[in-house]
Amino acid sequence: MADPNLVNDQKLYTESAREHRRLSPVVEKSNQFIKISNQIDDDINILNSDDKDLKEIAKAEIDDLQISLEKLEKELKVLLLPHDPTDDKNTIIEIRAGTGGDEAALFAADLYRMYTRFAERNSWKYSVMESNAIGIGGFKEIIFSVEGDGVYGFMKFESGVHRVQRVPKTETSGRVHTSAATVAILPEAEEADIEILDSDLKIDTYRASGAGGQHVNKTESAIRITHI
DSSP: OOHHHHHHHHHHHHHHHHHHHHHHHHHHHHHHHHHHHHHHHHHHHHTTSSSHHHHHHHHHHHHHHHHHHHHHHHHHHHSOOOGGGGSOOOOEEEEOOOTTTTTHHHHHHHHHHHHHHHHTTOEEEEEEEEEEEEETEEEEEEEEEEEEETTHHHHHHGGGEEEEEOTTOOOOOOEEEEEEEEEEEOOOOOOOOOOOGGGGEEEEEEEEOOSHHHHHHHHHHHHEEEEE
């Protein structure tokens, strides 16, 4: 990360920093695994000694260390699973009220608050892109973006239909209603560097038709650009 050539290439630096963050937990857990394995080996050597007190201490310590080692092994297996590069992307979340009328809109608002609180706890940034609110504090639809480390990987399994059964605030007779809202979790598309050469363009100018007086009929004010 301290390589000057890396710092000068902003795109490469960002990718390397993301990869560094992803691999850091693997390195940390691996070092812990090696340390505990070495401690167990040392305790096994003590079991072969003649000191009864030390042997009892070592035996008890081995049992505890074995539990820690098994836990670390499971965590490492998860961390070493093939990584989906899409998981590192920022995400766009779309929440739409389904069946249930105003109560469904209130449920959609509850989902929005839940996701934004989760984002705050993880120090992610979020911003509303589009919303359609109703007067009682609900949303018929709300679309917002979330930015942070591994956002899409955390959120992608939230996609689908969410349902709730409860007595709505709008219900006066105390009946339980079932309301639904749909959630779509989309990875944010990255900007693509596209170079279009002048030689790949066909530019035609011609006289426009329709309203506009004599000007549009006398000048070639309409332009059509075609990518060949």
